[in-house]
Amino acid sequence: MNEKKVFISTAIPYVNAKPHIGFALELAQADVYARWRREQGDEVFFLTGTDENSLKNVQAAEKEGITTKELVERNAKVFEDLTEKLNISNDDFIRTSVEERHIEGAKKLWQACEKDIYKKKYKGLYCVGCEEFKREVDLKEGRCPEHPDKELEEVEEENYFFKLSNYQEKIKKLLEGELEVIPENKKNEMLSFVKSGLEDFSISRSKERAKEWGVSVPGDESQIMYVWYDALSNYITALGYAEEGEKFKKFWQEGERIHFIGKGINRFHTIYWPAMLLSAGVEVPNKVFVHGYITVEGQKISKSLGNVVDPFELVEKYGSTSSPQAGREAVRFYLLREIPTYEDGDFSVEKFEARYNGDLANGLGNFASRVLKLYSLAEEPKLSGDYGELGKNIAEIEEIVGIRMEEFRINEALAEIWKLIAIGDKYINDKKPWETKDENVISSAVLLLESVAKLLKAFLPETAEKILKQIEEKKAITEPLFPRIN
Helix, strand or coil, X not given: CCCCXXXXXXXXXXXXXXXXXXXXXXXXXXXXXXXXXXXXXXXXXXXXXXXXXXXXXXXXXXXXXXXXXXXXXXXXXXXXXXXXXXXXXXCEEEECCCCHHHHXXXXXXXXXXXXXXXXXXXXXXEECCCCEEECHHHCECCECCCCCCCCCEEEEEEEEEECHHHHHXXXXXHHHCCCEEECHHHHHHHHHHHHCCCCCEECEEEXXXXXXXXXXXXXXXXXXXXXXXXXXXXXXXXXXXXXXXXXXXXXXXXXXXXXXXXXXXXXXXXXXXXXXXXXXXXXCCCEXXXXXXXXXXXXXXXXXXXXXXXHHHHXXXXXXXXXXXXXXXXXXXXXXXXXXCCCCEEECHHHHHHHHHHHHXXXXXXXXXXXXXXXXXCCCCCCCCCCHHHHHHHHHHHHXXXXXXXXXXXXXXXXXXXXXXXXXXXXXXXXXXXXXXXXXXXXXXXXXXXXXXXXXXXXXXXXHHHHHHHHHHCCCCCCCCXXXXX
């Protein structure tokens, strides 16, 4: 097996509020992909973190009557805690306001792009929600489509600009070839944007408007780097770009470079970010996977609607004393199975509990319990032999799961694993080994359960390990893996 070096990242979220279910989705998707690549024998560096230098964070702190530093410290800790709560296997967590490796790296990137940076006076409409100047063509009825409830600010000041227009043809060629944007329709949206003509964009703010919060522009203390310019650089600053360290060489310069992002920030990652890297003479990403949004009972998540779903509360609610991992694994499962990776998906308590009871308690949990009970009572079942049709089913589904994961169709990969569970259930029902005591049937059922558990290691790591341990020790499950919700 040829080991590959793979860099995988989530976007880094603003810390103006606590994390909601939407970011939990991105963490879970990137995590399962990182775990799966490790299972393939690849060396993975998985990065997440927090974007702390935005005006949104400053305004949130002002609203609470605390300093920006206090707000950022408090909320960044919650985002870091979420990685632990969801059992995310990230190798690093970067914070952009306090880490020298990031500040020095962001400044180095700026200096590397200086041939494409110039200063001019500018007037435009600014969306604080997106942290972006908006063109008339981007607006819907005079409002930002992403933040229709927020007034756009009219801003006039002197800023530094990046010559994005210099990279029109290069970005077009990248999108048509070397840079894979998944799914295809998200690539086509960006190609259409590029073909409409790329305009230079502002990459700094006056220190006054930024409220003196953020990374200073090298050589001009009166300006703060535009939050996106600073934030995007985290992917390389975390790897030691400032000093061109070993990790930067191994995982960025020589590795496969993959970003997981939400559809609202596609343009930043597939147009602006590659242009900055081209300007700096640094390798561009290989793949950008763009996921959809989560709605709650059909409505966009919004604090004003009061429909923000707290992932911490979900984990606590559906965990139990007998099975503490059940809550965390159930939240992971819902996000990975119910939300289609290429589209938007919906959350509701009813759907969550239906998935929990149907797929986890009755499906996986019941199947594992049945097989392990038969196995623990059997005299000398031999885990070898010709498994015939069952063996073919296992091999076929393992292959399909691999293909779906390569395509980033994570929900479809999980659906295939549940097909295998259904095959196993039918096999046991048809063969009735509790009556026949047929050891070959029992060993075949154990083989199938073992295959299910191995396939699930990336998705439900704790549950998979528990099942594999019970098989190894030839023990029945005494407490349900996922106690039913009544």
